[in-house]
Amino acid sequence: xxPIDLFDDYLNGELSANDAAEFEARLNSDPTFANAFEQHKxxxxxxxxxxxxxxxxxxxxAIHASAFGNDAKIISIKTEEGFVKRYGKTVLVAASTAAIxxxxxxxxxxPGVKQTINDFTxxxxxxxxxxxxxxxxxKEGARQKPLPAPANMExxxxxxxxxxxxxxxxxxxxxxxxxxxxNGSLERTLTEVILIDPKLDIAILKITNADITKKWEVPxxxxxxxxxxxxxxxxxxxxxxxxxxxxxxxSSLSGYSNDTTMYQISIPVNPGNSGGPLLNDQGNVIGVIRxxxxxxxxxxxxxxxxxxxxxISSITVDSIRTELLSxxxxxxxxxxxxxxQIKRINPxxxxxxxxxxxx
Amino acid sequence: MSKNKVQYTExxxxxGLRTGDNEILxxxxxxxxxxxxxxxxxxxxxxEAAQDIYQETIIVLYENVQKPGFELNCQLQTYIYSxxxxxxxxxxxxxxxxxxxxxxxxxxxxxxxxxxxxxETKEAELEKMNQSLAELGEPCATLIKDxxxxxxxxxxxxxxxxxxxxxxxxxxxxxCLQRLKKSFFELLPVEQIERK
Numbered sequence: 001x002x003p004i005d006l007f008d009d010y011l012n013g014e015l016s017a018n019d020a021a022e023f024e025a026r027l028n029s030d031p032t033f034a035n036a037f038e039q040h041k042x043x044x045x046x047x048x049x050x051x052x053x054x055x056x057x058x059x060x061x062a063i064h065a066s067a068f069g070n071d072a073k074i075i076s077i078k079t080e081e082g083f084v085k086r087y088g089k090t091v092l093v094a095a096s097t098a099a100i101x102x103x104x105x106x107x108x109x110x111p112g113v114k115q116t117i118n119d120f121t122x123x124x125x126x127x128x129x130x131x132x133x134x135x136x137x138x139k140e141g142a143r144q145k146p147l148p149a150p151a152n153m154e155x156x157x158x159x160x161x162x163x164x165x166x167x168x169x170x171x172x173x174x175x176x177x178x179x180x181x182x183n184g185s186l187e188r189t190l191t192e193v194i195l196i197d198p199k200l201d202i203a204i205l206k207i208t209n210a211d212i213t214k215k216w217e218v219p220x221x222x223x224x225x226x227x228x229x230x231x232x233x234x235x236x237x238x239x240x241x242x243x244x245x246x247x248x249x250x251s252s253l254s255g256y257s258n259d260t261t262m263y264q265i266s267i268p269v270n271p272g273n274s275g276g277p278l279l280n281d282q283g284n285v286i287g288v289i290r291x292x293x294x295x296x297x298x299x300x301x302x303x304x305x306x307x308x309x310x311x312i313s314s315i316t317v318d319s320i321r322t323e324l325l326s327x328x329x330x331x332x333x334x335x336x337x338x339x340x341q342i343k344r345i346n347p348x349x350x351x352x353x354x355x356x357x358x359x
Numbered sequence: 360m361s362k363n364k365v366q367y368t369e370x371x372x373x374x375g376l377r378t379g380d381n382e383i384l385x386x387x388x389x390x391x392x393x394x395x396x397x398x399x400x401x402x403x404x405x406x407e408a409a410q411d412i413y414q415e416t417i418i419v420l421y422e423n424v425q426k427p428g429f430e431l432n433c434q435l436q437t438y439i440y441s442x443x444x445x446x447x448x449x450x451x452x453x454x455x456x457x458x459x460x461x462x463x464x465x466x467x468x469x470x471x472x473x474x475x476x477x478x479e480t481k482e483a484e485l486e487k488m489n490q491s492l493a494e495l496g497e498p499c500a501t502l503i504k505d506x507x508x509x510x511x512x513x514x515x516x517x518x519x520x521x522x523x524x525x526x527x528x529x530x531x532x533x534x535c536l537q538r539l540k541k542s543f544f545e546l547l548p549v550e551q552i553e554r555k
Contacts, residue, residue, distance in 0.1 A: 004533055008506075043540055044507050049481075050488040051508045056421065059381075060414045063388045317393045 003033070007040045151353035156237035156276035156289070157181055159348035160204060160222075161326050164213035167288060167308070168275035168352050170196045170203040179205055181350035183243070186212070188353065194320070197311050200261055200303050201290050204312075204324065205352075219332035219344040220277070223284040223305045227263070229253060235267055235289055235302075236342065237276030238351035245342065246273075248298070250286075255301040256293065262301045263287055269300035275352060278302040283333025283341045369435045377424045388417060391436060394466070395443040404447065412450070416443040419471075419478045437467045444468060445475050491542040499535035506532055 009015050010023050027034045153176075157168035166181060173179050173193055182188045189212060191205035207213050227233075227250055234247040248267035255262020265278065269292050278287035287302030315321040333341045367375070367386055375383025392413055399409035419442050423429055431438060492500045498520055505511040505519065513525035513532070522528040 002533060004536055005529065039540070039544065043536075043543060046484060046488050046543070047503070047507050050485045050492075051504065053418070053485050054489075056418065057414065059384070060388065060417055063385050064392075064410060064414070067385070067389045068392065315393070316390055317397060320393075320397075 003036055004040065007037055011041070011044070151180070152356045153354040154238065155272055155274040155352045155354075157205065157350045157352045158236075158275075158277040158285075158345075159216065159218045159350075160324065162213070162216045162218050162328055163323055163326055164207040164210065164216065165194070165324060166191060166205040166207065166350060168203050168205060169288070169290060170198050170201050172274055172352060172354055173203045173205070174198075175356050176354045178355045180353040180355075181205065181207070182353065183238075183347065183350045185347040186350070195312075195315070195324070200307060200311050202288060202303060202308055202311070216348075217332070218328045218348050219341075220279065220283050220285050220348075221327045221331055222309055223280065223286045224309060226253065226304060226306055227280060227286045231286075232281050233265055233267070233278055233286065234338070235265075235269070235273065235276050235278050235300075236345060236349045237269075237273040237289060238349075239270040239272030241351070243346065243349060243351075244270075244273075248300075251299075255303075256291065259301075261307045262290060262303055265300045265302055266298050267300050268298045273300070277345075277349060279341075279345070282331065283336065283345070284331065369431070372435060373424050373429075373431065376421055377429075391439045394436065394440055398440065398443060398466075399447055402447065403451065408447075408450075412443050412447050415446055415478075415482075419446075419474055422478055422481065423474055433467070433469045437469055438471070440466050441468045441471045442475060445471055449475075488543060491539055494542055495535065495539050499531075499538065502528075502532055503535050503539060 006015075006023065010020060015023060027037060153172055155169060155172045157166045159165070160167045173196070176193065179191050179193060180188045181191055189207055189209070191207055193203060194206050195204040197203070229250055229252065231250045232247070233250050234245065236243055236245055238244070246267040246269065248265055250263055251266045252264035254260045255264055263278070263286070265287075269289055273289045274291065276289045277285050278289060280286050284305075286305050288305075288308065290301045290303050292300045309325070312321065312324045315324070333344060336344070367383060372383060372387045374380075376387065395413040395416060396406070396409040399412055400406065404412070416439055420439065492503075495503070502516060502520060505516055506513075511519070513528045516532070517523070517525050517528035520528065520531070522531060
């Protein structure tokens with residue numbers, strides 16, 4: 001009998017009692033034989049461990065795919081030095097690629113909604129060539145310095161808290177190479193994309209230069225609870241180069257296609273409004289503008305503030321979660337006249353400029 | 360967003376990992392991914408690299424909890440982070456990339472040299488087995504796995520591979536294993552050792 005066959009028979013318990021005893025005796029008396037047997041056992045054992053390991057690896061891959069998905073794109077924001085040198089003014093170069101936490105990998109919109117998605121317009125502003133021409137034309141006379149390259153997409157955003165975090169729509173920053181914010185009091189400033197929740201369609205950016213944000217006193221806070229129908233609401237945003245105010249009321253507690261993560265509002269919203277704040281009378285943030293029904297002029301949708309807080313609360317990285325949930329202590333806008341409120345809010349609402357390599 | 364998440368304690372995670380509880384493995388995997396992802400992308404890594412390093416980290420943890428008397432002397436998160444960090448640093452060094460290392464101040468680190476070294480020895484061995492099996496080719500690789508892992512009988516193997524009888528199948532298996540052994544140990548086949 002060949003040694004290998006003997007080894008296998010012994011290991012599988014197929015030797016008779018006599019043969020097994022003889023086998024064991026030989027192991028004790030014949031070191032070469034014992035050695036060969038050990039080697040055989042090692043080989044068979046490694047085979048089995050290898051199989052288990054490969055199965056475990058596949059299991060982890062499957063868990064990863066189902067938990068974080070293959071479609072969960074992490075946007076890698078790489079600093080393009082050349083770009084900054086050419087166009088940046090006070091822009092800051094982020095030291096490395098951005099840390100991004102993907103909150104959810106669920107498809108952006110549930111299957112039922114997908115079928116009718118054509119009716120739903122996300123309000124980011126794709127900058128077309130003709131548009132630029134108009135903008136450039138208007139500014140022609142006043143321009144002294146060369147203008148930065150036009151962004152591929154524009155929209156609105158606003159400060160989340162005093163720590164330099166800014167909230168906007170995820171559909172806008174998707175696939176971005178760089179994301180800048182600017183407004184009347186802040187020159188173009190580079191941000192890092194910190195977090196994307198494609199399901200709620202929110203993204204959180206951070207201004208990495210602490211010098212810019214150290215004096216921030218964000219005057220509004222995120223409303224923790226859902227708001228009632230009929231409440232007067234308003235929004236501020238950048239459908240064009242200057243901030244635009246819009247007012248209306250909260251018309252439904254569910255949004256497009258009965259999505260309960262959104263409110264319906266009776267404010268005419270336009271491309272560029274996406275990512276802007278929805279505020280109530282007291283100046284609390286009750287939502288983030290998301291979109292409108294295509295063609296319907298006075299119907300908008302906003303993601304509920306409590307849903308956003310819930311989403312942020314589910315981040316498992318403690319340090320990031322705590323930072324993001326930190327809210328200004330006082331509600332500085334309560335009791336103020338609307339015009340006064342807006343004056344205070346103004347510096348914390350931004351025009352977002354998104355640059356993409358491929359559109 | 361996953362709602363109604365069951366919260367497990369660290370002991371439950373470790374026990375569940377030990378016993379191969381899929382639900383717990385799932386929860387554990389989700390819970391600590393972001394911390395590793397953040398670390399890797401902050402230190403010259405891609406999302407893919409983060410996924411690879413994280414999965415290897417979980418394997419190291421998995422190997423360790425199987426050890427009799429395994430006890431965790433720090434928080435699970437600290438342990439996972441420390442392993443991931445060590446694995447990633449090694450890889451960066453191996454690729455001799457220059458990199459900017461941004462240590463996360465908030466994350467504690469423990470010494471995992473021993474665990475990672477033990478893992479690497481094992482991993483190298485298993486990698487060699489994967490290679491040997493690949494070199495072995497078909498039908499040998501499947502035949503060997505059927506016999507030694509699936510524990511199919513020679514009759515079943517003869518039937519499956521179309522050999523005329525169990526003895527023929529056994530001869531095939533013998534030849535295949537000789538080749539595997541040779542390539543795995545890079546040694547002379549055991550046949551040269553004296554026969555009974």
